[in-house]
Amino acid sequence: xxxxxxxxxxxxxxxxxxxxxxxxxxxxxxxxxxxxxxxxxxxxxxxxxxxxxxxxxxxxxxxxxxxxxxxxxxxxxxxxxxxxxxxxxxxxxxxxxxxxxxxxxxxxxxxxxxxxxxxxxxxxxxxxxxxxxxxxxxxxxxxxxxxxxxxxxxxxxxxxxxxxxxxxxxxxxxxxxxxxxxxxxxxxxxxxxxxxxxxxxxxxxxxxxxxxxxxxxxxxxxxxxxxxxxxxxxxxxxxxxxxxxxxxxxxxxxxxxxxxxxxxxxxxxxxxxxxxxxxxxxxxxxxxxxxxxxxxxxxxxxxxxxxxxxxxxxxxxxxxxxxxxxxxxxxxxxxxxxxxxxxxxxxxxxxxxxxxxxxxxxxxxxxxxxxxxxxxxxxxxxxxxxxxxxxxxxxxxxxxxxxxxxxxxxxxxxxxxxxxxxxxxxxxxxxxxxxxxxxxxxxxxxxxxxxxxxxxxxxxxxxxxxxxxxxxxxxxxxxxxxxxxxxxxxxxxxxxxxxxxxxxxxxxxxxxxxxxxxxxxxxxxxxxxxxxxxxxxxxxxxxxxxxxxxxxxxxxx
Amino acid sequence: xxxxxxxxxxxxxxxxxxxxxxxxxxxxxxxxxxxxxxxxxxxxxxxxxxxxxxxxxxxxxxxxxxxxxxxxxxxx
Numbered sequence: 001x002x003x004x005x006x007x008x009x010x011x012x013x014x015x016x017x018x019x020x021x022x023x024x025x026x027x028x029x030x031x032x033x034x035x036x037x038x039x040x041x042x043x044x045x046x047x048x049x050x051x052x053x054x055x056x057x058x059x060x061x062x063x064x065x066x067x068x069x070x071x072x073x074x075x076x077x078x079x080x081x082x083x084x085x086x087x088x089x090x091x092x093x094x095x096x097x098x099x100x101x102x103x104x105x106x107x108x109x110x111x112x113x114x115x116x117x118x119x120x121x122x123x124x125x126x127x128x129x130x131x132x133x134x135x136x137x138x139x140x141x142x143x144x145x146x147x148x149x150x151x152x153x154x155x156x157x158x159x160x161x162x163x164x165x166x167x168x169x170x171x172x173x174x175x176x177x178x179x180x181x182x183x184x185x186x187x188x189x190x191x192x193x194x195x196x197x198x199x200x201x202x203x204x205x206x207x208x209x210x211x212x213x214x215x216x217x218x219x220x221x222x223x224x225x226x227x228x229x230x231x232x233x234x235x236x237x238x239x240x241x242x243x244x245x246x247x248x249x250x251x252x253x254x255x256x257x258x259x260x261x262x263x264x265x266x267x268x269x270x271x272x273x274x275x276x277x278x279x280x281x282x283x284x285x286x287x288x289x290x291x292x293x294x295x296x297x298x299x300x301x302x303x304x305x306x307x308x309x310x311x312x313x314x315x316x317x318x319x320x321x322x323x324x325x326x327x328x329x330x331x332x333x334x335x336x337x338x339x340x341x342x343x344x345x346x347x348x349x350x351x352x353x354x355x356x357x358x359x360x361x362x363x364x365x366x367x368x369x370x371x372x373x374x375x376x377x378x379x380x381x382x383x384x385x386x387x388x389x390x391x392x393x394x395x396x397x398x399x400x401x402x403x404x405x406x407x408x409x410x411x412x413x414x415x416x417x418x419x420x421x422x423x424x425x426x427x428x429x430x431x432x433x434x435x436x437x438x439x440x441x442x443x444x445x446x447x448x449x450x451x452x453x454x455x456x457x458x459x460x461x462x463x464x465x466x467x468x469x470x471x472x473x474x475x476x477x478x479x480x481x482x483x484x485x486x487x488x489x490x491x492x493x494x495x496x497x498x499x500x501x502x503x504x505x506x507x508x509x510x511x512x513x514x515x516x517x518x519x520x521x522x523x524x525x526x527x528x529x530x531x532x533x534x535x536x537x538x539x540x541x542x543x544x545x546x547x548x549x550x551x552x553x554x555x556x557x
Numbered sequence: 558x559x560x561x562x563x564x565x566x567x568x569x570x571x572x573x574x575x576x577x578x579x580x581x582x583x584x585x586x587x588x589x590x591x592x593x594x595x596x597x598x599x600x601x602x603x604x605x606x607x608x609x610x611x612x613x614x615x616x617x618x619x620x621x622x623x624x625x626x627x628x629x630x631x632x633x
Binding site for chain 2: 411
């Protein structure tokens with residue numbers, strides 16, 4: 001008698017092997033048998049006509065805070081994500097002295113757009129050590145967690161205010177090494193650092209004050225444990241990114257560690273960025289270094305409103321000048337018929353139809369709910385006005401608070417992104433799940449991969465794509481018993497319809513603590529998600545199961 | 558004169574950024590013929606435009622890259 005049998009499905013086991021028909025029997029949270037199973041089970045899922053795959057692993061998230069009140073990491077779980085890696089970009093919630101909490105909250109707000117209410121009353125802040133955070137986290141998880149420890153908080157613990165002022169002394173570096181060892185002993189999957197991020201005062205985060213010697217010393221500790229280094233390089237400048245690839249390669253070779261950096265984007269505005277970076281990555285892999293660039297699957301959308309200035313309108317002088325005016329003057333200018341006429345004319349003879357007509361009205365606080373998801377062109381037609389006129393009118397009617405979405409403004413060229421995602425040295429990730437929550441949805445990237453790049457463009461086979469987001473990811477992150485459908489492995493399984501799987505339309509919800517808003521996407525085509533043998537999501541509904549774990553890591557040196 | 562001082566802006570265009578905001582992608586040409594691109598976020602992009610005294614991105618062409626170093630904060 002099994003606990004659960006997933007019967008009659010087509011198994012894609014995560015290794016890249018061709019799909020095969022099999023039942024999957026699960027007992028005690030583990031996959032017990034894969035094949036034709038005649039035995040009974042306490043629970044059966046009929047997977048006829050469906051793909052049965054290992055649960056997907058998301059290696060770049062910022063669910064650190066959300067997991068404390070939402071152990072399901074909604075809505076990632078419903079997309080088939082069964083394991084998440086929080087603590088990226090030098091920021092984690094531990095180790096952290098009580099006196100430094102407000103400082104870290106400011107950084108999370110700035111970098112991840114996590115509202116203050118998320119930290120005030122949504123959970124009890126009981127820990128200072130990494131082990132304490134791990135224990136607090138583990139209480140009600142429905143997904144598995146492989147947490148990174150952040151370089152910035154390690155620095156903050158050891159150096160206090162000086163963490164954002166100067167280089168560390170030799171004694172301080174030694175103290176950071178010992179603290180990192182303590183965190184790795186408590187289950188941290190590696191160390192994250194950033195060369196880019198700033199706090200709420202626009203000051204560099206603590207990790208950016210580290211010398212090469214400090215990063216070298218911390219990497220030496222990672223080498224002792226065989227753990228990973230995650231880095232945010234200066235991705236806005238290709239030449240500096242290349243230098244970081246070389247730096248990571250040297251650390252990888254010197255200490256025999258895996259490194260990963262994110263993000264790596266493609267853009268029509270910087271067409272040589274990805275080819276140059278990938279050429280350097282290939283060179284370093286050929287030397288034996290492990291420097292994995294993380295590439296996201298989804299295109300980049302941008303949003304703007306008249307509430308805050310945006311470079312979106314830096315193409316047009318009058319629009320740009322109006323956007324830069326103080327708020328009251330901005331409203332006056334938009335109301336002024338002569339200025340409005342200039343604005344409209346500047347967008348072209350079609351009144352902005354080509355340039356603005358494809359913009360989508362987004363939901364949000366103060367935005368007209370009845371227009372959410374509709375295009376400006378559609379609304380303009382309905383109103384019998386030009387697109388530019390409609391944009392101005394909608395903004396004025398709603399006190400400038402209407403957010404507009406311009407889709408596919410970067411990382412959108414399938415003929416370039418598809419081969420990149422399929423590249424053997426590319427790590428599919430960089431979703432940023434749980435971050436940027438008030439700007440765009442960071443959920444559904446796996447659905448987009450399997451829907452667009454597998455089903456639509458055929459850049460990857462389903463087997464290859466699933467391998468990328470399961471066993472490849474588990475191997476990179478040293479997750480010992482996850483990422484494949486095989487006897488003895490942790491029973492993380494997703495059942496989905498290969499003909500339908502996708503990401504749903506982006507929409508706004510107000511489900512953050514304090515009724516805070518965020519953008520999300522629902523899953524499409526996912527029938528069931530099993531975490532450690534327990535059914536966590538089924539047919540659009542979350543269950544009460546809380547079988548998630550802090551991930552067990554592979555053997556350390 | 559350093560190469561940074563002698564670099565000038567060859568072109569600028571708008572692109573989508575990692576954080577969901579529009580960015581300014583600036584192509585720089587150096588005195589030795591070298592060329593590179595730098596991506597500026599909202600704050601930096603608007604500062605550069607202000608420092609160069611321009612009101613649209615295309616008008617940045619021809620301005621010295623050194624303008625990015627002018628320190629006065631930009632209110633955005």
